[in-house]
Amino acid sequence: MHDDDLLPRDTPVRLIDENGSAVDDEHYTMPDADTLLRAYQGLLEGRRINDQAYALVRQGRMAVYPSSHGQEACQIGAALVLGEHDWLFPTYRDSVAVIERGVTPAEAMVLLAGDWHSGYDPAEHRVAPQATPLATQLLHAVGFAHAAxxxxxDTVVLAMCGDGATSEGDFHEAMNFAAVFHVPVVFFIQNNEFAISVPLSRQSAAPSLAHKAIGYGMPGRRVDGNDAAAVLAVLGEAVDRARSGGGPSLVEAHTYRMQAHTNADDDTRYRESAEVKAWAERDPLLRMRTHLTARGLLDDDIEGRLQAGAEEIAVALRAALNTEADLEPEDLFRFVTADRSPQLEEQWQLLRDEIERASLTDAGGR
Known part of the structure; x- marks a missing residue:
């Protein structure tokens, strides 16, 4: 591949602008009508999931929730471009993508509700556990793709990360290994401008994060992360390239984190409300709705059905999180290793003694 083919464009790829109008592109084509409608359905569902999860946090039913409100186009695009046998390696902020891949909302939220496990069977859904440490999942994704x-x-792995992860050593090791060994993996950076309170300008001095790809000998691509059509087109090309033996790619989606890093974060301390408002006008859901309506692909009846489907997901999520979990404390030690070590056994015995003493105290108090 020529060096010019590795470099990203000066501006991100866009197929639908902020006003919902189609944008011609010399390389990428607009997805077909059925795909756009499916993407819009995902955007509606993703927005409802984000809003419902945030409400559950305030009700004390979830320990923490890193919202992807405003980033739903990236979430849906990542899930829809993958085939049945492909794998997704998500971050902690990618619950919507995880659910879009077939994991039930209840299972997807187990980890964020404070339970000890990921809540779903990775092999069943071909979705790795959501990773909280930055960039560690990228190494796992590359190793998995290499083994496949x-x-x-015929497996492609899509590895998601944020802009902050590009400052981690694991990011660079994963990129280098993937390029050297020609691994079928797509690195997908959701550049939402902030790694908690650290702005992008303090993460990298490169013209874009996609420019980092050329240093490893793989193509870098930039896409408007609030344009679901463009995300589908650019990611789809990268997945096809990997599947056909073309090796890894890096795709940077330019988007914005509309809400705080998590419910424990006060984003007013490090960014201005005017900036947030400006990005609200680029909302991926409204953009797609306007585009589909103008083309006659979306009317009130279809909108109503899709909204009802999104609400069903929210109802299921509420019901699952409002049910008290039946926890078994020994599970914390039972599944660490095949054979429990003496140290783990000692820790379990200490915890069991504490539980028994607490039970006796409660019984005596009654």
Missing amino acids: RRRGE
């Missing part, structure tokens, strides 16, 4: 390739499997 050696086994002769």
Whole structure:
């Protein structure tokens, strides 16, 4: 591949502008009508999931929730471009993408509700557990893709991360290994401008994060992360390239984190409300709705059905999180290793003694 083919464009790829109008592109084509409607359905569902999860946090039913409000186009695009046998390696902020891949909302929120496990079977859904440490999942994704390739499997791995993860050593190690060994993996950076309170300008001096790709010998692409059509087109090309033996790619989506980092964060301390308001006008859901309506692909009846479907997901999520979990304390130690070590056994015995003493105290108080 020529060096010019590795470099990203000066401006991100866009197929639908902020006003919902189609934008012609010399390389990428607009997805078909059915795909756009499916993406819009995902945007509606993703927005409702984000809003419902945030409400559950305030009600004390979830320990923490890193919202992807405003980033739903990236979430849906990442899920829809993958085939049945492909794998998604998400971050803690990618619950919407996880659910879009078939994981039930209840299972997807188990980890964020404070339970000890990821809540779903990764092998069943081909979705790795959501990763809280920055960039660690990228190494896992590359290793998984490398193993699948050696086994002769037709598997592509899409590894998601944020702009903050690009400052981690794991990011660079994963990129280098993937390029050297020609691994079928797509690195997908959701550049939402902030790593908690640290702005992008303090993360990188590169013209864009996509420019980092050329240093490893892989193509870098930039896309408007609030344009679901463009995300589908750019990610889809990268997945096809990986599947056909073209090796890894890096895609940077330019988007914005509309809400605080998590419910424990006060974003007013490090960014201005005017900036947030400006990005609200680029809302991916409203953009797609306007576009589909103008083309006659979306009317009130279809909108009503899709809204009802999104509400069903929210109802299921509320019901699941409002049910008290039946926890077994020994599970904390039972699944760490195949054979429990003496140290783990000692820790379990200490915890069991504490539980028994607490039970006796409660019984005596009654």
